[in-house]
Amino acid sequence: MTESTGRGSTAVDDRSIGQLVQDMSQQVQRLVRDEMRLAAEELRRKGKRVGTGAGLAGAAGMLALFGAATLVAAAVLALALVVPGWAAALIVGGALLLIGGVAGLAGRKQLSAAVPPVPQEAASGVPKDVAALREGVRR
Structure with a gap:
């Protein structure tokens, strides 16, 4: 068993440069995969919110259109008095x-x-x- 020097485990000292580079490569790959999963999950959550917001904005737009049409009809009727x-x-x-x-x-x-x-x-x-x-x- 290796001795500890206060810096943590000395297992890193016993490994070759090639092994350390291989570990670093695997860790970078894992990090990239984890970041991609995190980004996909965040996009999925935001996509749901965008869908809900777009639906509400569409409903608001339709109601505003009906309200504007009613006001146009009122303007025509008011002007028709003159x-x-x-x-x-x-x-x-x-x-x-x-x-x-x-x-x-x-x-x-x-x-x-x-x-x-x-x-x-x-x-x-x-x-x-x-x-x-x-x-x-x-x-």
Whole structure:
């Protein structure tokens, strides 16, 4: 049995460099597998939350659409007290088309500013990370 020197077990001292490198390789593989499992589990949990949130947001959107349609009908009916019904519907419809067109143009401008949808900052850091890993392995 080997003696302890206060640093813990001396079993590491009895192993060859090849065995230590093999152990390190196995530990790195295990670490990567464990990290991948952890990431998959986290994505699964977040996926459930995203699904629930998307369902609630969809329901809220539908209710808001119905509410907006009701308000449009109320605007047409209120304007119909002053002008004929067909003119009231025409005025409200034209105003909605104008507002929709302006919103569409603003949205198009925002979308064109967001292209390409590649995480350029993260992608630019990958070569630096690989270089740092290579340098660490060479030491």
